[in-house]
Amino acid sequence: MDIVGIISPGDMGSAIGKVLGENGMDVVTCLEGRSDLTQLQAEEAGFRILPTLNDVVRTAEIVLCVTPPVEALGIAEQVAASMKTTSATPTYVDCNAISPGTAQRIGTLMSEAGTTFIDAGIIGPPPGPGRRTRFSCSGLDTAAFEELGTRGLNIRVVGREVGQASALKMVYAASTKGSAALWTELMVAAKALGVGEELAYEFSLGRSELAEHYMGEITSMPHRAKRWIGEMEEIAATFQDVGLTPRIFQGVADMFRLVSETSLADQTSREPDPPLETVLEVLAKQAQTNH
């Protein structure tokens, strides 16, 4: 297996393709409707850019879908349609932060299109030198994705059912991004209520390590908040599907929506993180404006 399609080459997709390319794979993509930054990243990562999705589906032996979760189902539908048009059936891997239920719907689409579907989840930053990025996967036949373990990716099979890898991603992301949103909210509230310094003092008495950890999460979150909104809604749906309240993660999505309404969200991953005080001030002001 030598040709991999990646849709789309954003921060995560381009980093994955770069690693695969450096390990001898031919990485193809198409850029219809993608941003200038995505195009730049695809070029920098050395992708071969094909004119259309049909070309990608015809050319690639395996297609990895790496997008914001809100686009995952739509892209799968386009790829399934493209498979019917082209009669090409590359293995399809959904790598997105989606609920097990959404993964199962995509699995059904791919079965109907006549190809193998692999559910996958990514934990960690975009892969690269010194980065600890882990890919988990599940499905009836995960061999094609496992092969990428010899091409520079760290891959682990977590089960034989579609949905298991997504479930793992959901609960893990809940612990990281959910906590980040919760701490952001309470720090913004403390600022708005004029007790920020008193709260810092209380943390210094017994929870300084925890608090310090989360202050770092608050400042590194803003430029990623926009794409996390959909992911948090997937988590809410996942939890609701097992009878748990969706409201915590609907609220977490609300927090990332608030961040995305501010200038903080316009930063790119290439700029340094803003100072904590700036993040809290901007968010407190935006909350007041929305109130």
Next chain:
Amino acid sequence: MDIVGIISPGDMGSAIGKVLGENGMDVVTCLEGRSDLTQLQAEEAGFRILPTLNDVVRTAEIVLCVTPPVEALGIAEQVAASMKTTSATPTYVDCNAISPGTAQRIGTLMSEAGTTFIDAGIIGPPPGPGRRTRFSCSGLDTAAFEELGTRGLNIRVVGREVGQASALKMVYAASTKGSAALWTELMVAAKALGVGEELAYEFSLGRSELAEHYMGEITSMPHRAKRWIGEMEEIAATFQDVGLTPRIFQGVADMFRLVSETSLADQTSREPDPPLETVLEVLAKQAQTNH
């Protein structure tokens, strides 16, 4: 100042009274409508039990209200009525986990009743030997409560406005109890989705200290969950009042409500914490039942 009234002598109230009693104060209370456990705790703590609330208001120089937050406003109304009946006006201190808005409503009631009101918040476990319990307070005149700093309590003034001490309590409790609920939810979801072991493995790779911390919070929470429901709703209201989403903490309240529907909530603070696996199993089953 030698006579303090405490309403009511639950886990927290009885521990506070015990410390004040050991430091030479005469601690009075009444037990109308209180549980057998509360009665036992009041007796063990050496409180002088008076027949009615009017007797407490007539006898005490300062009254501390220490209850579940949902009862705070109702008790304040009863005490204010009692002040009118008895023409006695002891200083009234609300020590509960309530929103600044609720604290301000109680402040208005007490002004109308002709007495001094002090807003207070408690951070930490019930006070006692080796316990680090901090009382913060705010209000125009906090001197009477500050005096209890010479009677074994650790008291700090955080401002001159009613609502500031409550605000500090809200944001601090958001960080502890909110996080506990969020981690409980994701661990229960992992269990229900059959990826608990995979999640534990992922945590072991990079977040083991954080995860270990929160596993401890999950097991020590169940017997306290019931009384936290109202507190989380106060936090939701506090955040909404500054334009932030109420949904995270409405969901946190949902989680504690789920816990309170199970046998886990029947444990008392005198029994050892249940094992993590038991907590997760019971909650996953209850969620499924409610679904």
